[in-house]
Amino acid sequence: MKPDSAPTPERSDFLREIVAADLVAGRHDSVVTRFPPEPNGYLHIGHAKSICLNFGIAAEFGGRCHLRFDDTNPCKEEQEYIDSIQTDVRWLGFDWAEHLYYASDYFEQLYEWAVHLIKNGKAYVDDLSADDIRTHRGTLTEPGIESPWRERTADENLDLFARMRAGEFPNGSRVLRAKIDMTSGNINFRDPVMYRILHAEHPRTGSTWCIYPSYDFAHGQSDAIEGITHSICTLEFQDHRPLYDWFIENLPVPSTPHQYEFARLNITHTVLSKRVLLRLVNEGHVHGWDDPRMPTLSGIRRRGFPADGIRDFAAMVGVARADSVVEIEMLEHAVRDALNRTALRRFGVLNPLKVVIDNFPEDRVEQVEVPNNPEDESAGTRAVPFARELWIERDDFMEEPAAKFFRLAPGREVRLRSAYFVTCTDVVKDDRGEVIELRCTYDPDTRGGSSPDGRKVKATLHWLSAGHALPAEIRLYDHLFASAHPGSGGRDLFDDLDPASETILTGAFVEPSAADIEIGQTVQFERLGYFCPDSDSSPAALVFNRTLTLKDTWAKLQAQGRHDSL
RNA sequence: UGGGGCGUAGCCAAGCGGUAAGGCAGCGGACUUUGGAUCCGCCAUCCGUAGGUUCGAAUCCUACCGCCCCAGCCA
Numbered sequence: 001m002k003p004d005s006a007p008t009p010e011r012s013d014f015l016r017e018i019v020a021a022d023l024v025a026g027r028h029d030s031v032v033t034r035f036p037p038e039p040n041g042y043l044h045i046g047h048a049k050s051i052c053l054n055f056g057i058a059a060e061f062g063g064r065c066h067l068r069f070d071d072t073n074p075c076k077e078e079q080e081y082i083d084s085i086q087t088d089v090r091w092l093g094f095d096w097a098e099h100l101y102y103a104s105d106y107f108e109q110l111y112e113w114a115v116h117l118i119k120n121g122k123a124y125v126d127d128l129s130a131d132d133i134r135t136h137r138g139t140l141t142e143p144g145i146e147s148p149w150r151e152r153t154a155d156e157n158l159d160l161f162a163r164m165r166a167g168e169f170p171n172g173s174r175v176l177r178a179k180i181d182m183t184s185g186n187i188n189f190r191d192p193v194m195y196r197i198l199h200a201e202h203p204r205t206g207s208t209w210c211i212y213p214s215y216d217f218a219h220g221q222s223d224a225i226e227g228i229t230h231s232i233c234t235l236e237f238q239d240h241r242p243l244y245d246w247f248i249e250n251l252p253v254p255s256t257p258h259q260y261e262f263a264r265l266n267i268t269h270t271v272l273s274k275r276v277l278l279r280l281v282n283e284g285h286v287h288g289w290d291d292p293r294m295p296t297l298s299g300i301r302r303r304g305f306p307a308d309g310i311r312d313f314a315a316m317v318g319v320a321r322a323d324s325v326v327e328i329e330m331l332e333h334a335v336r337d338a339l340n341r342t343a344l345r346r347f348g349v350l351n352p353l354k355v356v357i358d359n360f361p362e363d364r365v366e367q368v369e370v371p372n373n374p375e376d377e378s379a380g381t382r383a384v385p386f387a388r389e390l391w392i393e394r395d396d397f398m399e400e401p402a403a404k405f406f407r408l409a410p411g412r413e414v415r416l417r418s419a420y421f422v423t424c425t426d427v428v429k430d431d432r433g434e435v436i437e438l439r440c441t442y443d444p445d446t447r448g449g450s451s452p453d454g455r456k457v458k459a460t461l462h463w464l465s466a467g468h469a470l471p472a473e474i475r476l477y478d479h480l481f482a483s484a485h486p487g488s489g490g491r492d493l494f495d496d497l498d499p500a501s502e503t504i505l506t507g508a509f510v511e512p513s514a515a516d517i518e519i520g521q522t523v524q525f526e527r528l529g530y531f532c533p534d535s536d537s538s539p540a541a542l543v544f545n546r547t548l549t550l551k552d553t554w555a556k557l558q559a560q561g562r563h564d565s566l
Numbered sequence: 567u568g569g570g571g572c573g574u575a576g577c578c579a580a581g582c583g584g585u586a587a588g589g590c591a592g593c594g595g596a597c598u599u600u601g602g603a604u605c606c607g608c609c610a611u612c613c614g615u616a617g618g619u620u621c622g623a624a625u626c627c628u629a630c631c632g633c634c635c636c637a638g639c640c641a
Contacts, residue, residue, distance in 0.1 A: 075640090133639075137637055140636075141569095142637095143568085144637090185568045186636080188636075212639095214641090219641085235571070236636080237641090239570055239635070241570090317579085317590095320572095322573070322578095323571090323572065327576085327577045333591090374600080375604095460599050461600095462600075557601085
């Protein structure tokens with residue numbers, strides 16, 4: 001290994017600097033990281049940051065990254081989560097190759113190491129109840145006091161620990177504790193629990209075990225077994241690092257991994273906490289883990305966010321040690337940016353308004369050629385049927401146009417995208433005075449959307465042939481929480497849920513080719529936003545989710561106007 | 567009040583003793599067959615505060631202030 005052979009990644013942050021320095025100094029031949037989820041819930045975008053970090057560093061430095069399930073608490077873990085986590089990591093674009101591991105694979109080795117500590121007088125079986133252990137632990141400012149069982153002989157401890165494993169004792173009756181320092185300022189050193197009795201069915205080991213190692217006793221040793229060089233976790237584990245190191249130093253482990261911490265991701269208008277997400281699901285605030293409003297990877301996937309947009313976002317927010325809350329606009333920017341490059345353009349009308357072109361022959365249907373993606377000529381074009389009766393967007397017409405509104409209005413000429421210029425000649429209303437139809441004329445010389453005489457129009461509208469359009473249900477999504485910082489200011493988090501975060505539109509139409517969009521593909525309905533077929537969609541009943549709107553200057557002007565008039 | 571961290575623009579975030587990158591948001595303008603996209607310009611005399619060291623400090627030292635995490639047999 002040449003000291004100067006460490007690759008220099010384009011991105012840099014304090015972790016990459018540490019890795020690069022370790023490689024240059026020859027402390028490691030290659031870097032090995034790991035992403036260690038507990039299978040007790042679905043992965044969310046905060047995990048995506050960690051996944052991109054761990055797999056990203058490994059890839060950039062020519063190392064490898066393991067996927068390891070931290071499955072040491074059978075009470076909360078399920079196979080469903082193990083499966084979804086693998087699906088999500090792959091979807092994000094990462095590959096652990098053959099390096100799929102489970103902390104539960106190491107239970108026997110961990111048990112032997114616990115015995116090793118007992119023999120060295122560094123661990124003991126404690127008969128205190130959970131409550132007593134808590135009171136003996138002291139407080140943040142007062143030292144703890146030692147358990148009366150702390151000085152048992154190694155033989156007695158060995159016997160008791162073996163019987164714990166054998167299932168002789170009920171849950172909670174005893175624990176194995178590391179014997180460190182009940183007066184330490186670091187509470188993790190006040191004889192932390194290494195094993196607890198849990199007569200529970202484990203998703204992988206079934207009923208083989210009835211004692212389970214704690215996180216602190218399992219994590220570092222699992223890292224050591226796998227030869228992890230850089231064990232990257234979030235800030236709240238900083239206080240655990242001395243304990244992590246203590247176990248590594250006091251056990252005959254095959255390698256000496258080191259732990260590094262970074263600030264977890266927070267995003268405005270949402271919540272990245274498995275505990276809260278579980279409640280949202282269980283209490284029915286959303287339709288499930290993959291509800292398109294959820295920040296879970298399965299949720300944003302269903303919503304239509306592309307994996308590369310998420311990866312771009314992770315790179316954009318960076319990695320540091322300061323607590324931070326990223327504005328959700330940054331995520332949305334990354335998603336729009338990714339989608340703008342690749343999404344095919346289609347026509348869809350959310351709130352249809354009938355338009356009749358009076359001077360267009362009644363039985364004529366023209367096939368208009370429309371570009372699939374103006375950003376990418378190689379995406380080609382498609383034919384969209386044009387006829388006498390059309391749908392346009394209700395918002396694209398104002399009988400009495402406001403200032404700066406330059407779409408359709410009585411007497412006004414606009415362009416129907418890629419088709420013709422049309423002029424509104426009449427407005428048809430129902431008994432209640434509501435506009436139900438527009439009569440227009442078209443200029444046959446403007447076929448394709450431009451005028452031979454060079455005259456300009458101020459607006460271009462999307463449209464659909466009423467006789468050819470396909471009905472569709474369209475689900476509009478907005479931020480799950482109305483507040484930028486849910487639960488701040490002493491409010492109940494759940495009171496900040498936005499009841500309008502999901503709006504179902506049933507009267508919408510899409511162009512015929514939209515029926516061919518596959519699940520997993522996100523397209524742009526021109527001028528509206530990005531949409532994707534929902535998993536509920538079928539050829540007989542099309543359902544689209546709105547991924548994100550396009551940036552909308554007009555909507556912003558309107559919002560400002562509303563604001564100014566207050 | 568014990569221990570561990572963190573404070574650079576509205577939000578992220580570079581910066582590692584030589585005179586404040588970049589992105590998001592915002593604001594102007596150009597262009598436009600998506601009011602999209604794209605392009606151009608503006609946006610910290612200042613780095614939590616106060617002292618000190620130095621020719622020179624966001625970077626070093628001291629004190630103070632503020633915020634976050636830790637008292638699960640969760641991870």
